[in-house]
Amino acid sequence: MQGNEACVYAAIDCGARFYAGYPITPSSEIAELSAKYLPKVNGIYLQMEDELGSIAAIIGASAAGKKSFTATSGPGFSLMQENLGMAIYAEVPCVIINVQRNGPSTGLATRPGQGDVMQARWGTHGDHPIIVLSPSSVQECYDLTIRAFNLSEKYRIPVILLSDEVIGHMRESLTIPEVEDLIIINRKLPLVPAQGFKPYTPEEDLVPAIPPFGTGYIVHISSSCHDESGYSHNAPQTADNLVRRLHKKIEANQEDIVQVEWFGPEDAELTIIAYGVISRTAKQVVINAQANGLSVNLLRLITHWPFPDEQVTQALKKARAVLIPELNLGQVVQEVHRLNSFNTPVYQLSRIDGEIILPSQIMQKVEEVLK
Amino acid sequence: MSGYTFKSYLEKSQLPHMWCPGCGDGIILRAYTEALAELCLAPQEVVTVTGIGCWGKADDYLGTHAFHGTHGRALAFATGIKLGNPDLTVVALMGDGDAVTIGGNHFIHAARRNINLTAIVTNNYNYGMTGGQYSATTPLEGKTTTSPNGTAEPGFDLCFLAEAAGANFVARTTCYHAVALKNMIKEAISHQGFSLVEVVSSCPTYFGRFNVHPSPVKMLNWLKDKAVPVQKYREMSAAEQAEHFAVSTLVNKNRPDFYTTYKRINRPDQSAKGEE
Numbered sequence: 098m099q100g101n102e103a104c105v106y107a108a109i110d111c112g113a114r115f116y117a118g119y120p121i122t123p124s125s126e127i128a129e130l131s132a133k134y135l136p137k138v139n140g141i142y143l144q145m146e147d148e149l150g151s152i153a154a155i156i157g158a159s160a161a162g163k164k165s166f167t168a169t170s171g172p173g174f175s176l177m178q179e180n181l182g183m184a185i186y187a188e189v190p191c192v193i194i195n196v197q198r199n200g201p202s203t204g205l206a207t208r209p210g211q212g213d214v215m216q217a218r219w220g221t222h223g224d225h226p227i228i229v230l231s232p233s234s235v236q237e238c239y240d241l242t243i244r245a246f247n248l249s250e251k252y253r254i255p256v257i258l259l260s261d262e263v264i265g266h267m268r269e270s271l272t273i274p275e276v277e278d279l280i281i282i283n284r285k286l287p288l289v290p291a292q293g294f295k296p297y298t299p300e301e302d303l304v305p306a307i308p309p310f311g312t313g314y315i316v317h318i319s320s321s322c323h324d325e326s327g328y329s330h331n332a333p334q335t336a337d338n339l340v341r342r343l344h345k346k347i348e349a350n351q352e353d354i355v356q357v358e359w360f361g362p363e364d365a366e367l368t369i370i371a372y373g374v375i376s377r378t379a380k381q382v383v384i385n386a387q388a389n390g391l392s393v394n395l396l397r398l399i400t401h402w403p404f405p406d407e408q409v410t411q412a413l414k415k416a417r418a419v420l421i422p423e424l425n426l427g428q429v430v431q432e433v434h435r436l437n438s439f440n441t442p443v444y445q446l447s448r449i450d451g452e453i454i455l456p457s458q459i460m461q462k463v464e465e466v467l468k
Numbered sequence: 469m470s471g472y473t474f475k476s477y478l479e480k481s482q483l484p485h486m487w488c489p490g491c492g493d494g495i496i497l498r499a500y501t502e503a504l505a506e507l508c509l510a511p512q513e514v515v516t517v518t519g520i521g522c523w524g525k526a527d528d529y530l531g532t533h534a535f536h537g538t539h540g541r542a543l544a545f546a547t548g549i550k551l552g553n554p555d556l557t558v559v560a561l562m563g564d565g566d567a568v569t570i571g572g573n574h575f576i577h578a579a580r581r582n583i584n585l586t587a588i589v590t591n592n593y594n595y596g597m598t599g600g601q602y603s604a605t606t607p608l609e610g611k612t613t614t615s616p617n618g619t620a621e622p623g624f625d626l627c628f629l630a631e632a633a634g635a636n637f638v639a640r641t642t643c644y645h646a647v648a649l650k651n652m653i654k655e656a657i658s659h660q661g662f663s664l665v666e667v668v669s670s671c672p673t674y675f676g677r678f679n680v681h682p683s684p685v686k687m688l689n690w691l692k693d694k695a696v697p698v699q700k701y702r703e704m705s706a707a708e709q710a711e712h713f714a715v716s717t718l719v720n721k722n723r724p725d726f727y728t729t730y731k732r733i734n735r736p737d738q739s740a741k742g743e744e
């Protein structure tokens with residue numbers, strides 16, 4: 098099946114029952130399949146008038162207790178940014194699948210791109226944390242969609258699945274586990290009495306137990322600066338506490354959230370850092386390099402954000418050089434530079450013409466670097 | 469009787485409110501909470517969704533569930549909330565900026581889909597919160613801080629817009645007519661499908677000061693004189709109509725709401741299933 102399809106099966110398997118979206122290439126299969134299957138499980142597919150409304154509707158449905166998701170691509174993702182910030186600030190779980198295409202603007206609508214790495218991190222205004230995951234196979238479209246919902250429910254934060262046109266449309270076989278065998282995390286509910294309840298009181302893990310609308314608890318959700326009651330509150334200390342806690346609940350759990358894959362020999366001379374479709378190219382290069390007696394390994398980023406600082410630092414420390422091929426003009430490269438206090442040479446390989454980077458192109462660069 | 473009064477829905481610790489003396493918002497909040505009391509709705513059954521602006525602050529004073537979202541998107545959030553839990557009574561409080569200027573797209577589509585919720589739109593003909601700029605309902609040549617010589621744009625008629633888009637229930641009154649307003653809100657909430665109550669309201673601080681009079685009392689009298697019952701309005705000449713607006717129930721239909729229709733068409737046992 099296709100990567101886009103796998104996302105829908107995963108969403109339904111882990112209990113998502115509400116989808117709102119606006120069709121856009123190359124993500125539309127997610128909408129189509131959701132429209133077909135959600136009614137079978139008493140869920141709802143809603144086609145909104147635009148992406149501003151789509152993300153608003155999934156945030157609303159989630160606040161009312163339904164696990165909710167949407168899918169889009171670059172232009173639509175741009176329109177979602179304001180309300181994405183609202184969901185982060187008001188701590189409403191939801192999953193946004195962005196099947197990246199070449200940009201900016203309408204760009205090459207049917208061609209792959211990886212230009213939204215920074216938009217996913219910094220697209221909405223103000224200081225905020227975010228979780229972004231990057232699948233590189235159809236199997237991972239399934240697995241990481243489940244994981245996206247789990248992390249979203251656990252930490253009460255929107256999670257972005259940053260796929261791309263190739264991964265979304267590629268067909269591969271995959272294993273779908275029995276639903277009983279899946280690890281499914283649902284948002285926690287309050288254990289305190291409804292009288293005097295303050296929905297935004299953080300628990301030990303810094304995550305508040307906010308019940309959905311319609312239980313005995315009164316819930317006040319606000320996009321304005323709010324205190325633990327959820328009502329707006331303008332004191333400087335309230336503003337400071339809230340945003341710092343939002344960051345801390347993610348930072349304190351990096352170990353749980355950040356995932357990478359190492360591939361190839363452990364102590365390679367050159368480490369390639371890649372993700373999404375290009376990590377597949379890079380894997381082939383690692384195999385080819387080995388056959389040619391070149392010492393190359395791959396650090397594949399599964400979690401984009403929070404950035405795998407620890408693992409990338411390790412790569413910079415150990416390898417003689419690091420190479421980052423990506424379908425943009427160097428969005429992950431910047432992060433690698435930020436961590437490079439070792440003077441390790443960092444090489445960049447960019448492609449922004451709507452074509453993927455071929456193994457031969459990476460190989461050529463590897464040979465240049467290692468010669 | 470339920471024992472609920474308007475006070476059952478207010479969060480007293482948040483009062484006094486921030487609205488200017490003479491603002492219509494307080495009257496509308498009172499009518500809304502009285503309507504909830506008379507409908508015997510528990511605060512736990514009601515979600516009040518607000519936008520951004522003076523009227524968008526209303527959730528601060530309410531003890532129902534509340535969702536205070538982003539500017540213009542109240543109806544999109546409300547749509548998700550209602551479909552997420554159809555048992556909830558969902559009421560969206562918006563100003564003219566929220567409802568039909570920045571949020572006009574959601575307004576027409578929520579009406580077209582006939583989502584089973586109520587929109588209470590306070591129309592004060594300008595953006596009060598940001599300092600009295602013109603909105604999409606400011607009348608032609610209306611003076612605001614961004615149209616010092618009068619705006620060159622005509623204003624929307626919210627009720628026509630909602631009717632044309634397919635709303636089931638559409639009614640208009642003013643903040644002068646407090647009792648009629650309360651009854652209208654009750655009817656709107658009880659009505660299946662998308663219901664709109666437009667409350668032509670008074671902003672003495674800006675629109676009133678620039679166009680009518682800065683006195684709240686004079687503003688209320690002005691609203692009283694402008695508002696004519698729909699029957700009488702229909703008998704007026706075009707010139708007279710231009711100086712007035714029609715009040716009372718303007719649309720009352722029984723088209724099935726979105727959720728009912730969706731469930732009828734998409735039954736879980738529908739045969740469209742099939743493995744790829």
Ligand code: SF4
Pocket residue numbers: 486487488490491492493522592596597670671672673674
């Ligand atoms: S600015 Fe106008 S609308 Fe806003 S609170 Fe004052 S009178 Fe009311």
